[in-house]
Amino acid sequence: MGNSLGPVALVGAGGVASALGEAFAQAGIGIASVYSRTREHAELLAGRFGAEAFWGNGFGVNQPAALTVVASTDTAIVDLLGRVAEGGIVVHTSGSTSLPTLPAVPTGVFYPLQTFTLGRRISLEGVPIFIEGSTRKVEQILSDYARAIGARPIPASSSKRRHLHLMGVVGCNFVNALLGACEQIAQCGELDPHVITPLLHETIQKWLDIGAHAAQTGPAKRRDEFTLMRHRVLLSEELPDLIPLYETLSELIVRAHAEARDEA
Amino acid sequence: MGNSLGPVALVGAGGVASALGEAFAQAGIGIASVYSRTREHAELLAGRFGAEAFWGNGFGVNQPAALTVVASTDTAIVDLLGRVAEGGIVVHTSGSTSLPTLPAVPTGVFYPLQTFTLGRRISLEGVPIFIEGSTRKVEQILSDYARAIGARPIPASSSKRRHLHLMGVVGCNFVNALLGACEQIAQCGELDPHVITPLLHETIQKWLDIGAHAAQTGPAKRRDEFTLMRHRVLLSEELPDLIPLYETLSELIVRAHAEARDEA
Numbered sequence: 001m002g003n004s005l006g007p008v009a010l011v012g013a014g015g016v017a018s019a020l021g022e023a024f025a026q027a028g029i030g031i032a033s034v035y036s037r038t039r040e041h042a043e044l045l046a047g048r049f050g051a052e053a054f055w056g057n058g059f060g061v062n063q064p065a066a067l068t069v070v071a072s073t074d075t076a077i078v079d080l081l082g083r084v085a086e087g088g089i090v091v092h093t094s095g096s097t098s099l100p101t102l103p104a105v106p107t108g109v110f111y112p113l114q115t116f117t118l119g120r121r122i123s124l125e126g127v128p129i130f131i132e133g134s135t136r137k138v139e140q141i142l143s144d145y146a147r148a149i150g151a152r153p154i155p156a157s158s159s160k161r162r163h164l165h166l167m168g169v170v171g172c173n174f175v176n177a178l179l180g181a182c183e184q185i186a187q188c189g190e191l192d193p194h195v196i197t198p199l200l201h202e203t204i205q206k207w208l209d210i211g212a213h214a215a216q217t218g219p220a221k222r223r224d225e226f227t228l229m230r231h232r233v234l235l236s237e238e239l240p241d242l243i244p245l246y247e248t249l250s251e252l253i254v255r256a257h258a259e260a261r262d263e264a
Numbered sequence: 265m266g267n268s269l270g271p272v273a274l275v276g277a278g279g280v281a282s283a284l285g286e287a288f289a290q291a292g293i294g295i296a297s298v299y300s301r302t303r304e305h306a307e308l309l310a311g312r313f314g315a316e317a318f319w320g321n322g323f324g325v326n327q328p329a330a331l332t333v334v335a336s337t338d339t340a341i342v343d344l345l346g347r348v349a350e351g352g353i354v355v356h357t358s359g360s361t362s363l364p365t366l367p368a369v370p371t372g373v374f375y376p377l378q379t380f381t382l383g384r385r386i387s388l389e390g391v392p393i394f395i396e397g398s399t400r401k402v403e404q405i406l407s408d409y410a411r412a413i414g415a416r417p418i419p420a421s422s423s424k425r426r427h428l429h430l431m432g433v434v435g436c437n438f439v440n441a442l443l444g445a446c447e448q449i450a451q452c453g454e455l456d457p458h459v460i461t462p463l464l465h466e467t468i469q470k471w472l473d474i475g476a477h478a479a480q481t482g483p484a485k486r487r488d489e490f491t492l493m494r495h496r497v498l499l500s501e502e503l504p505d506l507i508p509l510y511e512t513l514s515e516l517i518v519r520a521h522a523e524a525r526d527e528a
Binding site: 015073074075096113114115116117120122126127128154156159160162163164165166167168169170171172173174175176177178179180181182183185186188189190191193194195196197198199200201202203204206207208209210211212213214215216217218219220221222224226227230231234235241244245248249251252253255256 | 426428458485495
């Protein structure tokens with residue numbers, strides 16, 4: 001599949017750079033080069049696209065591209081942005097870093113709201129990519145790149161992106177931590193943790209359909225002190241490390257439903 | 265569709281009783297009667313199946329069935345079980361209540377690990393139903409009822425069911441509370457909360473594929489203090505009620521990944 005969008009330089013070789021690189025390549029967009037701090041990572045990812053590899057201090061000399069994607073850790077972004085060659089649009093992929101400002105270079109943000117783990121193949125189909133650009137034209141081009149890989153471009157200011165990043169942490173990192181807690185409980189009960197899968201899917205679907213307040217169920221919502229106490233006993237006997245989690249989340253639910261109960 | 269399984273009496277007319285009743289009826293299993301504390305609820309649900317309705321103190325006189333399902337609140341179960349007519353198997357659907365013991369009546373537990381909200385239609389296809397019976401024969405029959413509605417019967421002792429119930433709370437009630445927190449953050453940022461949906465689905469799929477420890481990402485895992493601090497600032501400015509949630513979950517992730525970091 002051909003594509004009129006110009007080639008991309010990837011700065012970074014981790015989960016985000018790999019996933020975006022794969023998606024661009026599949027959409028027929030050329031990957032011109034891959035940079036990583038380490039030679040091994042740069043060559044590994046570049047090899048998948050037949051792209052040039054750069055590493056260490058070899059970056060910033062001569063790899064202009066239509067779009068340079070800085071997909072590194074937040075702390076490395078500033079350093080790397082300062083070394084980007086002129087010649088195209090330069091973006092980073094961070095949810096919590098402001099729009100970059102570079103002299104005489106059009107810049108932007110290309111933030112996919114998704115969780116990336118190196119080595120895991122992932123589709124970007126339907127994934128929201130939050131777009132910000134130093135000009136309206138840059139935003140249009142970034143939206144074209146997002147649409148080319150099947151993603152859903154959404155304009156978002158740096159301020160909104162702060163909220164998005166926090167939502168991502170709560171909706172992914174914290175949900176995953178809860179799933180880790182489920183694994184611990186399952187292990188104590190000698191159960192398969194995956195038995196909760198249909199429950200998880202219905203929890204999300206119900207939330208989409210009716211919102212969290214109407215979807216809430218369980219002993220904390222009902223203020224069923226007897227059941228809450230039985231859970232506390234189980235946790236203190238077998239999994240005391242999970243008690244703060246249990247108390248904090250139960251309290252959050254109790255508070256969210258205190259008014260409804262007082263009204264009833 | 266006909267079915268050789270005998271008719272069911274429903275004791276309760278809430279989310280669980282409605283969902284099980286619908287599923288039984290669709291599988292060709294007769295619904296003989298519906299009991300609720302209030303006449304309105306009993307007649308409403310019984311009307312959907314052409315079943316007899318009982319309410320208030322009218323229960324326990326003359327409604328024998330092959331299977332009597334007590335799907336009431338945990339606190340009402342004991343009272344209702346004591347009033348059940350002889351003639352078939354009597355089960356409750358509670359995750360946190362022991363196997364009932366009734367003189368001369370075969371008893372069991374029929375606990376679907378799912379979240380039910382009255383008025384919401386839900387498929388029980390593939391949903392695990394945890395089965396316990398006063399005899400092996402009872403367990404076989406309960407498994408037949410579960411399979412007839414497309415669910416997945418799994419034998420589980422009362423002790424294991426305590427763990428299952430707690431897993432259900434963490435994987436459903438607590439996940440829903442996190443989704444409620446996402447709604448609050450989205451509202452502050454004037455964003456659509458549903459943009460996190462692809463992220464949620466990938467979070468669950470990644471957990472299924474590689475487990476919570478390998479799937480974990482985010483600032484707490486990386487101990488990225490700068491990002492954690494920016495989130496804390498945002499929360500203290502706009503959503504201070506969510507600070508305990510943020511601290512507790514971040515701490516849980518930090519602890520789960522402390523060893524990996526120390527090893528690295």
